Amino acid sequence: MKQSSTDILIIGAGPAGLIAGARAAECGATVVILEKMDQPAMKLRITGKGRCNITNSAEMEDFLTHFSPNPRFLKPAFYTFFNTQLLEKLERLNVPTVVERGGRVFPVSQSAKDVAEALIKWGRESGVKVWTNACVSELVVSDGEIRSVTLKDGQTIEAKSVIIATGGVSYPGTGSSGDGYRLAKSVGHTITPVRPALVPLLTEGTVAQSMQGLSLKNVTASLWVDEKKQADDFGEMIFTHFGLSGPIILTLSRKAVIALDKRQSVEICLDLKPALDETKLDTRLIRELNTHGKQQFKSILKGLLPQKMIPVCADVVEISLDKPASQISGVERKALLRFLKNFRFTINGHRGLKEAIVTAGGVSIKEIDSKTMASKLLQGLYFAGEVLDIDADTGGYNLQAAFSTGWLAGQSSAHWFAASSDSIGKV
Ligand SMILES: Cc1cc2nc3c(=O)[nH]c(=O)nc-3n(C[C@H](O)[C@H](O)[C@H](O)COP(=O)(O)OP(=O)(O)OC[C@H]3O[C@@H](n4cnc5c(N)ncnc54)[C@H](O)[C@@H]3O)c2cc1C
Incomplete structure (x- = not known):
């Protein structure tokens, strides 16, 4: 020795x-x-x-x-x-x-x-x-x-x-x-x-998983605990085989982990069009639907969302992808608006310590x-x-x-x- x-x-x-x-x-x-x-x-x-x-x-x-x-x-x-x-x-x-x-x-x-x-x-x-x-x-x-x-x-x-x-x-x-x-x-x-801390989050259901690999830039994610907004962050995120990850999700994860430990309800809400408030975005949607009345819903969505998200959006807002834009009702347009400004995921867990960026x-x-x-x-x-x-x-x-x-x-x-x-x- x-x-x-x-x-x-x-x-x-x-x-x-x-x-x-x-x-x-x-x-x-x-x-x-x-x-x-x-x-x-x-x-x-x-x-x-x-x-x-x-x-x-x-x-x-x-x-x-x-x-x-x-x-x-x-x-x-x-x-x-x-x-x-x-x-x-x-x-x-x-x-x-x-x-x-x-x-x-x-x-x-x-x-x-x-x-x-x-x-x-x-x-x-x-x-x-x-x-x-x-x-x-x-x-x-x-x-x-x-x-x-x-x-x-x-x-x-x-x-x-x-x-x-x-x-x-x-x-x-x-x-x-x-x-x-x-x-x-x-x-x-x-x-x-x-x-x-700084750990990817698990989502309920299969919606996030169906967009696995899709990364979004310039979106806002907000964290809701027991239906109250706790924090938000603007930037980049990614959908994974288990849920949500990427810089803005990691930033929100610290508070999410604490809330999950306390068995509080946790949601992440995505604003896919943070540059436009609801009124401006609704005005834009009305204009799009009126100007391109003969086009199908899926063509309208192409101008609004990445390809991988289009079928997901149609599913969530319950509008057929083939529906002509002119036949989309006011209620359906409001559902689309909600999707774009308030796309919600229930968080039911997080990845383990081994995968956390920091402890x-x-x-x-x-x-x-x-x-x-x-x-x-x-x-x-x-x-x-x-x-x-x-x-x-x-x-x-x-x-x-x-x-x-x-x-x-x-x-x-x-x-x-x-x-x-x-x-x-x-x-
Ligand atoms: C994937 C990933 C990406 C990251 N990216 C960033 C980033 O871009 N920017 C940022 O600010 N932070 C980032 N972080 C966080 C950052 O890396 C850590 O906070 C930082 O490395 C902590 O530094 P440290 O020296 O305290 O510990 P560590 O970097 O963990 O170093 C500790 C060292 O101690 C040694 N050690 C442990 N036990 C013993 C022992 N018993 N005997 C001898 N040696 C021992 C280990 O082998 C290790 O080399 C990232 C973390 C991860 C995991």
Whole structure:
């Protein structure tokens, strides 16, 4: 059994762990990152469908509104290292970025791998060592201080300070399988129950399924809980073999999951023509039906809906596709109007944690000092990234939280180490 030691030991080489390592090393500490997979940043490499939505260009106050459960917790981390500093740093690492719709920031190369490699390079140049295939199984504590960690293969590594950056419990194939919760709990931390956030939703019946693969752009989806509107979002969505997915559905899913857990009734309502209010759309329908009276209903629908949705619409509004436009009654036109502005799906479940883009819940932030990311329970222990009970909408917010908390945890642990003792030896 090999015994080693370092100033700061980081568990997990995801975005939070990598940036924590680079920053701690820049502040003068010796740093080892332990990563259980055979390469660092597996999840980061698949973010944004391989393009990596690094952050969002929103201003701080707007940015914070995208977080739950307590956005204020992130303020000190964001004041220390926010989107502009991140993008400047990436630019210096030869990863120029571009802002897209909704303030979403991507690398110009459109490659998440480039972001991962840049972070690894930054750490390496600052002297960080990354050990892969190194799965931490235990934290060793004595006299109220963290002393070392034990790996699955029995190896022990001493450290003055440990940062847990093990991520959540979604997409476990990337390495984030909830180990951090178990480690944190073993030293007395409270774990807020975890549940999926940003997760596809299951629909009752077969209507959504019959449009599997159809993606819609520029639509508004609203979430209704017990017949009251809770939230809405504008953008892109997709019908799948189980129901609804895509960015705007994922954004609404957090509140939907909570409501489903409470056994409340949940509906998603699609407005397929958000640019037109009901009166304007009705006027347009009247004009279409009058001008093209001899055409069949299906021809009218071609100008209004994607092909895959046409038979579905005819079914829902109960108008034969062959019916001449001139014979469509006022009641039928109102049914069509309802379909276009208020296409409703009853939600009866959601996909599991494994398929969630992020995990809600985690290490309770009440037990973490937001100014340093230090544990309030155990000296020398720090947390960063998704392992904490913070989660956000889609749009680059989750990665920024991982980067900002990682930076702060790395910097604070290095300063704490420098203030508290001399280095105890090098790996
Ligand atoms: C498909 C998908 C797409 C996404 N796209 C985006 C996006 O475009 N923009 C955005 O903002 N967010 C996106 N996210 C969310 C974002 O990827 C995460 O919030 C972010 O990766 C969290 O970073 P982290 O460093 O905290 O954890 P992770 O990235 O999960 O990294 C944790 C690391 O810890 C390691 N680890 C775990 N346990 C141990 C252990 N016991 N010992 C050693 N190592 C361990 C893991 O192997 C892993 O490498 C996406 C998520 C998914 C699943």
